[in-house]
Each structure stands twice: as structure tokens, then as C-alpha cells.
Amino acid sequence: MVVTAATIPTVSEIMDSSKAQKLQLKLQTLGPFFRITVSSLETEKELGRAEGFIKIWFGAGKILHLDNIRLNRETMGMEKSIFGIGLFVGAVAIRYGYDCGCKTVELLAINDSDLYHSKLVRFYTRMGFRAVHEVTGGSMQDLAHLLVWGGNGTRMDANIEQLLLKWGRKFKPGSSSER
Numbered sequence: 001m002v003v004t005a006a007t008i009p010t011v012s013e014i015m016d017s018s019k020a021q022k023l024q025l026k027l028q029t030l031g032p033f034f035r036i037t038v039s040s041l042e043t044e045k046e047l048g049r050a051e052g053f054i055k056i057w058f059g060a061g062k063i064l065h066l067d068n069i070r071l072n073r074e075t076m077g078m079e080k081s082i083f084g085i086g087l088f089v090g091a092v093a094i095r096y097g098y099d100c101g102c103k104t105v106e107l108l109a110i111n112d113s114d115l116y117h118s119k120l121v122r123f124y125t126r127m128g129f130r131a132v133h134e135v136t137g138g139s140m141q142d143l144a145h146l147l148v149w150g151g152n153g154t155r156m157d158a159n160i161e162q163l164l165l166k167w168g169r170k171f172k173p174g175s176s177s178e179r
Contacts, residue, residue, distance in 0.1 A: 007165060009095065013171045016171075021088070024039045025092050048071035050066060060104065061102075062101050069090065094160055102160055105163070129157060131154050135149065137152055
């Protein structure tokens with residue numbers, strides 16, 4: 001597939017698509033750091049946020065580091081899937097990384113509980129991420145991961161362009177997310 005501006009969703013298209021779902025997304029940046037918040041257009045309450053930064057890694061170039069994605073408990077009772085809301089937040093983060101010249105995105109599917117952890121890993125795998133390391137705290141290699149991520153879980157990476165191509169049509173005008 002040839003990558004063109006028409007195949008990769010713009011931030012505006014993602015934002016417009018979220019409004020069709022009665023969600024308001026906001027991207028804030030300060031140097032390499034970013035925060036994306038999602039609020040209900042109906043209640044104006046914040047439903048969740050994503051935070052991270054752009055890092056430069058020798059040999060790998062710029063990497064989008066997704067430090068955390070948190071969705072409030074209020075989202076559990078909504079008709080929308082929490083993973084659907086997470087998709088909008090993640091899409092803005094991924095597009096921001098793309099605009100900053102990142103090729104890769106990294107995250108940790110935190111292991112707070114076995115059930116939720118397995119759901120997170122399945123969700124991110126379905127999104128297009130791949131597991132690269134299990135952080136258990138049992139090895140010296142884990143020490144660096146524990147310092148960066150602050151917990152155990154599955155370290156996952158994805159190619160930013162491939163994510164945008166895979167999920168981009170959801171955010172294009174006339175897509176199923178607007179119906």
C-alpha cells in the first residue's frame with residue numbers, strides 16, 4: 001500500500017470523529033511531553049487521559065513513549081466501550097508522534113491483575129502492537145524497565161505508520177465511527 005496524506009488520518013479528522021461520538025479530545029504539549037484528555041461533550045467531565053513524551057534513542061531515532069493511559073471509572077457505565085474511548089485518545093497520541101517524526105511507539109500493558117492485564121495485552125495486540133519483553137522484576141534487564149515504567153507488565157511496541165494505516169479509516173469522514 002502506498003502511503004499518502006489521504007490514507008493517514010489528520011488530527012482534525014480524529015477530533016471530528018470523536019465529536020460525532022460526543023467526545024472532546026484535547027492535546028497539550030510542553031517540549032517533548034504531551035497530554036491528551038478526553039471529556040464528554042454532554043457532561044463536560046473528563047473521562048480519561050494519556051501522557052507521555054518523545055524520546056530520542058541512539059540507533060532508533062525518535063520514539064513515542066506512552067507513559068500512561070487512564071480512563072475514569074465513569075467510562076465503565078457508558079454505552080461506549082472503554083477501549084473505544086481509548087482508541088480515540090491513542091489515535092491522537094499516535095498521530096502526534098507521527099507529526100513529530102517518530103517511527104515507533106512503546107508502552108507497558110501494566111499487570112495490576114491477571115484478568116485486566118490479559119485484556120490489555122489482547123487489546124494492544126489487536127491494535128497492532130507486539131510484545132517485546134515481560135517485565136516481572138526477576139532479572140537485571142527488568143530493573144531499567146521498572147525504573148521507566150514503575151511496574152510489572154508486558155512491554156509492547158508498534159510501528160506508528162502501520163497503526164495509522166490500520167486504524168485510519170475509522171477516523172475518516174463517513175466512517176463507521178460516525179454512524
